[in-house]
Amino acid sequence: MKVALFIPCYIDQFFPDVGGATVKILKKFDLKIDYPLEQTCCGQPAFNSGYWSEAKVLAEKFLKIFRNYDYIVSPSASCTSMVRVFYPEILKDENTKEITAKFFELTEFLTKILRVESTEAEFNHSVAYHDSCHALRELGIKDSPRVLLRNVKKIKLLEIEDGDRCCGFGGTFAVKFPEISTEMAKSKVDNIIKTGAEFVTSTDSSCLMHIGGYMSKNGVKVKTIHIAQILANF
Amino acid sequence: MGERTEKLIERFKLEFERVGGVFIMAKKDQILPILNQTLKVENAEKIFVEKFDEELSDILKQLDAKQIITQAHSEKQLAEVDASITGCDYLIAETGTIVFIHNEKRFKSSILLPRVHIVIAKSEQIYESLEHVFEKMDKKFDSIFLVTGPSRTADIEKVIVKGVHGPQMVYLILI
Amino acid sequence: MKETYTPLRFKENALRFIQDEKRRANLNRAIHHTLSKRIEVVSELPDWEILRQRAHDIRKEAIENIWHYIEIFEKKATENGIKVIYASDAIEARNQVLEIAKRINAKLCVKSKSMVSEEIGLREFLEENGIETVETDLGEFIVQLAGEKPSHITAPAMHKSRDEIGKLFAEKLGVEFTSIPEELTRIARGFLRDKFLNADIGISGANFLVAETGSIVIVENEGNAGLSTTLPKIHIAIAGIEKVIPRLSDLTVFFKVLGRSATAQRFTSYVSLINSPRGQKPDSPEEIYLILLDNGRTHLLKSEKLKEALYCIKCGACMLACPVYQTVGGHSYGWVYPGPIGSILASAQLGLEKATPLPFASSLCGKCHEICPVKIEIHHILVWLRHQAVEHKRTSRTEKLIFKLWLFAMKDAKIYKAGAKLLRFLKKIGIKPSLKAWSRTREFPQIAEKSFREIWEKELKN
Numbered sequence: 089m090k091v092a093l094f095i096p097c098y099i100d101q102f103f104p105d106v107g108g109a110t111v112k113i114l115k116k117f118d119l120k121i122d123y124p125l126e127q128t129c130c131g132q133p134a135f136n137s138g139y140w141s142e143a144k145v146l147a148e149k150f151l152k153i154f155r156n157y158d159y160i161v162s163p164s165a166s167c168t169s170m171v172r173v174f175y176p177e178i179l180k181d182e183n184t185k186e187i188t189a190k191f192f193e194l195t196e197f198l199t200k201i202l203r204v205e206s207t208e209a210e211f212n213h214s215v216a217y218h219d220s221c222h223a224l225r226e227l228g229i230k231d232s233p234r235v236l237l238r239n240v241k242k243i244k245l246l247e248i249e250d251g252d253r254c255c256g257f258g259g260t261f262a263v264k265f266p267e268i269s270t271e272m273a274k275s276k277v278d279n280i281i282k283t284g285a286e287f288v289t290s291t292d293s294s295c296l297m298h299i300g301g302y303m304s305k306n307g308v309k310v311k312t313i314h315i316a317q318i319l320a321n322f
Numbered sequence: 323m324g325e326r327t328e329k330l331i332e333r334f335k336l337e338f339e340r341v342g343g344v345f346i347m348a349k350k351d352q353i354l355p356i357l358n359q360t361l362k363v364e365n366a367e368k369i370f371v372e373k374f375d376e377e378l379s380d381i382l383k384q385l386d387a388k389q390i391i392t393q394a395h396s397e398k399q400l401a402e403v404d405a406s407i408t409g410c411d412y413l414i415a416e417t418g419t420i421v422f423i424h425n426e427k428r429f430k431s432s433i434l435l436p437r438v439h440i441v442i443a444k445s446e447q448i449y450e451s452l453e454h455v456f457e458k459m460d461k462k463f464d465s466i467f468l469v470t471g472p473s474r475t476a477d478i479e480k481v482i483v484k485g486v487h488g489p490q491m492v493y494l495i496l497i
Numbered sequence: 498m499k500e501t502y503t504p505l506r507f508k509e510n511a512l513r514f515i516q517d518e519k520r521r522a523n524l525n526r527a528i529h530h531t532l533s534k535r536i537e538v539v540s541e542l543p544d545w546e547i548l549r550q551r552a553h554d555i556r557k558e559a560i561e562n563i564w565h566y567i568e569i570f571e572k573k574a575t576e577n578g579i580k581v582i583y584a585s586d587a588i589e590a591r592n593q594v595l596e597i598a599k600r601i602n603a604k605l606c607v608k609s610k611s612m613v614s615e616e617i618g619l620r621e622f623l624e625e626n627g628i629e630t631v632e633t634d635l636g637e638f639i640v641q642l643a644g645e646k647p648s649h650i651t652a653p654a655m656h657k658s659r660d661e662i663g664k665l666f667a668e669k670l671g672v673e674f675t676s677i678p679e680e681l682t683r684i685a686r687g688f689l690r691d692k693f694l695n696a697d698i699g700i701s702g703a704n705f706l707v708a709e710t711g712s713i714v715i716v717e718n719e720g721n722a723g724l725s726t727t728l729p730k731i732h733i734a735i736a737g738i739e740k741v742i743p744r745l746s747d748l749t750v751f752f753k754v755l756g757r758s759a760t761a762q763r764f765t766s767y768v769s770l771i772n773s774p775r776g777q778k779p780d781s782p783e784e785i786y787l788i789l790l791d792n793g794r795t796h797l798l799k800s801e802k803l804k805e806a807l808y809c810i811k812c813g814a815c816m817l818a819c820p821v822y823q824t825v826g827g828h829s830y831g832w833v834y835p836g837p838i839g840s841i842l843a844s845a846q847l848g849l850e851k852a853t854p855l856p857f858a859s860s861l862c863g864k865c866h867e868i869c870p871v872k873i874e875i876h877h878i879l880v881w882l883r884h885q886a887v888e889h890k891r892t893s894r895t896e897k898l899i900f901k902l903w904l905f906a907m908k909d910a911k912i913y914k915a916g917a918k919l920l921r922f923l924k925k926i927g928i929k930p931s932l933k934a935w936s937r938t939r940e941f942p943q944i945a946e947k948s949f950r951e952i953w954e955k956e957l958k959n
């Protein structure tokens with residue numbers, strides 16, 4: 089099985105440990121993984137802002153890089169949805185779907201392709217799980233991360249009230265409408281605090297960056313951690 | 323009465339009561355006392371009575387009411403009526419809905435204007451769903467009015483208030 | 498109110514609403530109430546998803562063949578004695594109503610809830626022409642008294658508290674102050690009863706137009722639409738062309754999804770299927786007019802992408818469920834149809850130049866699509882509209898430049914790497930490029946010591 093890793097640009101530069109954790113997990117299941125160095129960004133920021141021709145350039149580049157793998161795995165549901173759901177929208181090439189269908193978010197790759205329900209990790213903390221909108225509604229990822237987290241030893245997994253509500257990130261939305269975006273972060277954080285969890289986790293570093301950014305600005309003590317980092321704790 | 327009809331009646335009753343209607347099962351000879359009692363409870367003195375078949379008409383003539391109108395000359399007159407007693411065309415069990423098809427004797431203002439609306443129906447008029455009614459109905463119908471419980475609103479802080487523009491109470495007497 | 502009521506002022510309006518804690522509390526209480534009841538009445542239908550799909554398919558069939566069904570509808574309705582008129586835009590529709598009103602020398606109109614009449618500014622227009630026009634839906638009546646606009650399409654006064662309404666009634670209707678909803682409703686009933694009985698014209702919208710039977714279908718709870726379309730001697734219904742559906746039996750699907758989505762009800766109190774004028778009946782109007790309004794809708798029909806927005810049955814669920822709407826309220830959008838679907842309709846009907854901020858005012862979370870009873874891919878259409886905005890140069894030069902630079906960096910891993918190196922260097926010497934719009938309310942993460950690709954090459958590769 090030829091598996092390639094896609095590490096989104098902001099994880100590459102800001103949260104490299106998430107990439108490291110992803111590699112560690114995949115290696116645990118005896119996968120030979122490749123990380124093509126020509127990769128940069130999936131193009132989502134441009135696509136979501138309406139710059140489709142710019143996004144298209146990156147989409148074409150992306151497919152060229154990843155064309156020959158059996159699977160492409162990424163610790164980001166957001167980028168996964170960009171590739172799987174939106175590439176076919178901007179690339180009218182017939183073969184697009186063939187390649188994009190091989191792209192998986194990490195937890196769905198583990199549960200659906202490898203059919204793994206546990207990484208035998210241990211995490212002695214209480215953790216609230218945050219559904220990213222792209223995971224939940226574009227890709228239908230709801231159970232995969234929960235199953236994996238539930239099987240982490242010593243973890244106390246908590247659900248957030250109104251959990252399917254957006255954290256307010258939304259890419260450039262967060263800077264175009266900072267006040268609205270911040271209010272949405274506030275509601276989310278209020279509900280996270282209510283769980284009493286020490287950590288909040290998610291399939292997406294982008295949500296966590298937003299939620300975490302709001303929390304540290306406002307002195308909230310809950311920490312953010314990407315789900316790969318919990319699952320790689322073995 | 324077949325088992326099927328009984329089930330439908332049960333369902334209708336449940337749904338109708340859930341939307342705030344009052345459901346009463348009655349034999350023919352109970353109608354008069356039930357109606358009189360209802361009018362008394364509702365403090366209804368002026369009433370409008372739709373044209374029914376002879377048997378029912380005879381019963382309704384004996385109602386205890388200050389004034390009984392059987393033919394409204396104007397809508398203003400109907401607006402002053404406390405309660406109206408009408409028939410209906412179908413009942414829908416699934417939603418507790420009463421179906422009125424407009425014709426010379428059945429019309430909307432007598433349903434909507436009075437404070438209290440009392441409907442007399444027969445068990446054979448009951449159908450499971452609107453689909454069934456539509457199938458059964460002549461496609462060349464005149465206007466139709468579907469009524470599911472009393473008039474209501476939730477426009478003020480989502481508090482449900484009955485009797486906004488239409489009746490506050492809807493009774494269904496099933497013979 | 499007027500000059501701020503435009504999509505172009507979205508941001509300022511939103512800010513004002515965000516700071517108005519009382520309004521927000523009113524709104525969110527009402528939203529929470531409806532949404533939690535909705536879950537209850539939706540979950541008792543195990544085949545909800547199948548129903549949504551059917552509703553979607555029927556709307557699709559109707560819109561794909563819209564002129565065919567409109568032709569059948571018109572033929573049927575005309576046979577039944579309804580006068581069908583076309584109006585290409587707001588001005589035409591308003592004038593058609595005025596012409597009818599003038600012909601019978603009308604003094605008083607009663608109106609039941611109709612978003613289309615809101616869309617064309619009908620009430621204001623009739624009043625300017627000396628015809629008293631009264632909203633009879635309680636929520637609309639409250640909003641009219643207050644001189645405001647509806648904040649939601651099915652619950653127009655949801656932003657107001659009972660105290661505010663009590664004060665408004667006391668001031669405008671000269672009654673004693675009360676904040677009891679039952680009392681307030683009673684007062685409105687009395688006041689409006691009089692209007693109903695004396696009105697010359699009843700104006701309504703339409704929820705559906707059934708091609709098969711030529712019926713105008715109106716769904717409501719209060720009975721005011723029933724009365725508006727029964728008591729006055731003339732009834733004028735105004736409907737967007739998209740309201741047509743093929744068959745009578747289609748209604749059974751829509752009734753199931755509409756009530757649940759709009760007001761969390763299993764079935765609305767009243768449904769009128771209006772087929773013909775008075776004839777032999779003791780009541781009903783002598784004449785019924787149906788104005789079929791285009792007002793930009795054919796423009797939507799021309800676009801494969803936008804067409805889908807016309808499937809909308811105006812239930813308002815996508816607004817209630819939208820976290821942005823919940824935060825900024827309906828008025829901020831500055832148009833009759835607020836929220837996610839409203840942002841699409843505004844862009845299409847008013848033109849992007851008059852609505853540009855709206856397609857961007859979404860986090861694209863997809864909640865709207867998830868809740869929509871006819872499964873419109875609202876959030877995907879919004880992204881597409883952003884694309885249109887860029888194509889039509891509706892975004893700033895700076896932004897365009899940023900994305901050009903960004904693409905330059907991302908196109909080539911070497912340049913990307915060099916850019917990252919530069920950022921690290923800047924950090925080392927203490928310069929941290931900051932984005933005020935982000936960092937005023939949120940910390941921005943620090944760039945990591947080493948990027949993942951460096952770690953990979955040095956440590957993980959083998």
Ligand code: SF4
Nearest residue numbers: 809810812813815869
């Ligand atoms: S888009 Fe869908 S959810 Fe929104 S109002 Fe229309 S039908 Fe309702």
